[in-house]
Amino acid sequence: MATDLMTGAPAASAQAFIRIRDVHKSYGAVSVLNGISLDVAQGEVLVLCGPSGCGKSTLLRCINGLETINRGDICVGGRNVETANPDTLQRIRLSTGFVFQNFNLFPHMTALENITIAPMKILGTPPRIATEQGRKLLEQVGMAEKANVYPFQLSGGQRQRVAIARALAMNPTLMLFDEPTSALDPEMREEVLQVIRKVHQEHNMTMVVVTHEIGFAKSVASRAMLLDAGQIVEEAPARAFFENPAEERTRRFLRAIIND
Amino acid sequence: MNYTFQFGVLTEYGPYLAGGLWHAWWTSFPSIIITTILGVVLAAMSMSRRWLLRGASVVFVDLFRTLPVVVLLIWIHYVMPILTGVSFSPTVSSIIALSLNGAALACEAFRGGLEAIPATQTQAAQSLGFSRWKVMRYITLPQAFFATLPSLTNVHITVIKNVTVTVLIAVPEVMFRAQELTVQFFRPLEFYTGAAVLYVALIWGYALLMRMLERLQKWQPI
Ligand SMILES: Nc1ncnc2c1ncn2[C@@H]1O[C@H](COP(=O)(O)OP(=O)(O)OP(=O)(O)O)[C@@H](O)[C@H]1O
Ligand SMILES: [Mg+2]
Numbered sequence: 265m266a267t268d269l270m271t272g273a274p275a276a277s278a279q280a281f282i283r284i285r286d287v288h289k290s291y292g293a294v295s296v297l298n299g300i301s302l303d304v305a306q307g308e309v310l311v312l313c314g315p316s317g318c319g320k321s322t323l324l325r326c327i328n329g330l331e332t333i334n335r336g337d338i339c340v341g342g343r344n345v346e347t348a349n350p351d352t353l354q355r356i357r358l359s360t361g362f363v364f365q366n367f368n369l370f371p372h373m374t375a376l377e378n379i380t381i382a383p384m385k386i387l388g389t390p391p392r393i394a395t396e397q398g399r400k401l402l403e404q405v406g407m408a409e410k411a412n413v414y415p416f417q418l419s420g421g422q423r424q425r426v427a428i429a430r431a432l433a434m435n436p437t438l439m440l441f442d443e444p445t446s447a448l449d450p451e452m453r454e455e456v457l458q459v460i461r462k463v464h465q466e467h468n469m470t471m472v473v474v475t476h477e478i479g480f481a482k483s484v485a486s487r488a489m490l491l492d493a494g495q496i497v498e499e500a501p502a503r504a505f506f507e508n509p510a511e512e513r514t515r516r517f518l519r520a521i522i523n524d
Numbered sequence: 525m526n527y528t529f530q531f532g533v534l535t536e537y538g539p540y541l542a543g544g545l546w547h548a549w550w551t552s553f554p555s556i557i558i559t560t561i562l563g564v565v566l567a568a569m570s571m572s573r574r575w576l577l578r579g580a581s582v583v584f585v586d587l588f589r590t591l592p593v594v595v596l597l598i599w600i601h602y603v604m605p606i607l608t609g610v611s612f613s614p615t616v617s618s619i620i621a622l623s624l625n626g627a628a629l630a631c632e633a634f635r636g637g638l639e640a641i642p643a644t645q646t647q648a649a650q651s652l653g654f655s656r657w658k659v660m661r662y663i664t665l666p667q668a669f670f671a672t673l674p675s676l677t678n679v680h681i682t683v684i685k686n687v688t689v690t691v692l693i694a695v696p697e698v699m700f701r702a703q704e705l706t707v708q709f710f711r712p713l714e715f716y717t718g719a720a721v722l723y724v725a726l727i728w729g730y731a732l733l734m735r736m737l738e739r740l741q742k743w744q745p746i
Binding site for chain 1: 658
């Protein structure tokens with residue numbers, strides 16, 4: 265953690281849990297991330313906003329080592345994601361929960377099985393204990409009575425709550441949320457946001473949340489930033505970011521999502 | 525056409541002809557099992573990160589998909605013993621030939637099924653800490669299995685039909701016995717029609733069984 269070589273990097277806090285320096289990522293000729301640098305401290309909640317296609321999902325996938333980057337460094341919990349061997353990469357992923365826009369539940373498993381499969385097959389948790397923990401988690405997200413139901417029988421909001429429970433089952437210290445509510449009907453959004461709030465309060469977990477839910481962001485996030493064309497346009501404490509943004513680009517973006 | 529039907533011969537020799545089904549089944553059943561297992565392994569290999577495994581899978585599939593089963597069978601039964609000194613019974617030679625051919629077809633079927641699983645399933649599993657192998661074992665293969673069942677059934681039916689070529693190396697299955705009886709009694713129409721009916725019944729029965737297996741799927745893709 266000692267060396268901060270890159271230029272233009274934000275002042276690195278000593279306990280930065282995620283440390284991203286000058287990350288570039290392109291798919292073939294299309295460059296998606298153009299020099300991203302940011303720090304997320306332990307226990308901090310960072311909200312990421314930005315227009316469609318600006319690279320938000322790509323950035324989250326890079327933090328989880330699901331994509332390789334072309335240049336720069338990403339460290340999570342002091343481990344470099346890019347140079348990690350498979351064992352280290354697995355350890356990084358075990359300490360990180362990922363919640364996807366389209367839930368990505370395993371359709372061939374019941375809600376409970378979705379939650380218990382990873383503890384059982386990866387951590388070696390005995391089935392009885394994994395099931396007990398799984399039921400507790402389902403209860404926490406208000407899905408106790410749907411334990412033995414398959415994902416196709418659940419509503420979008422219910423699927424996302426199971427997906428959150430699935431990520432929590434691995435006891436992560438970091439959660440990445442990629443537009444967790446944007447695929448949901450407005451009535452279902454609040455039930456999912458409520459669960460995320462609760463997770464934050466109960467575990468004081470470090471979180472990176474891609475969302476355009478301003479009310480939620482203001483109440484939970486410590487910081488917010490706008491990503492546009494693969495670059496950070498503005499970064500500020502959440503309240504200031506949403507109520508009094510410094511950049512014209514941010515003001516335009518916020519107007520656009522409010523009018524949505 | 526002035527052929528006088530005498531299906532009467534079937535009442536006497538029908539049971540002998542039908543007994544050939546026993547041999548047909550014991551040639552095709554092991555072949556179906558090997559075909560399926562080898563097909564899954566080849567499909568998994570074809571998606572490996574190691575080029576050697578991928579290459580081996582491609583060579584295997586291309587070779588045995590293009591080699592006509594009759595050529596393969598004759599080669600294994602008559603040529604291989606000359607080269608290696610190892611020879612097999614007609615049934616074992618047949619099982620080997622049918623399995624190699626079937627595995628190449630099954631590999632393609634499984635690969636189609638695996639590739640149809642969205643990449644987001646793999647990402648979700650990897651983000652939970654699943655290794656590439658465990659993703660396949662617990663997430664993609666079980667989902668691909670049901671998606672592949674209809675085309676896998678077709679591969680299995682091809683394998684069962686291919687049993688008829690084993691007549692060339694004298695596996696005493698239905699076609700072989702029909703030929704035997706025809707030579708003896710000069711009643712080709714009766715005996716070969718009998719053989720046709722028996723094979724159709726076997727394959728229908730098998731397809732029905734597989735249809736029942738499809739019903740075991742309790743979930744739906746989303
Ligand atoms: N696997 C891929 N191959 C090629 N291009 C990709 C791939 N994934 C993303 N892209 C491209 O990268 C750019 C950024 O995609 P990304 O999904 O990160 O955007 P986003 O900010 O999450 O957008 P959205 O709000 O629509 O989810 C897009 O232009 C997209 O077309
Ligand atoms: Mg996205």
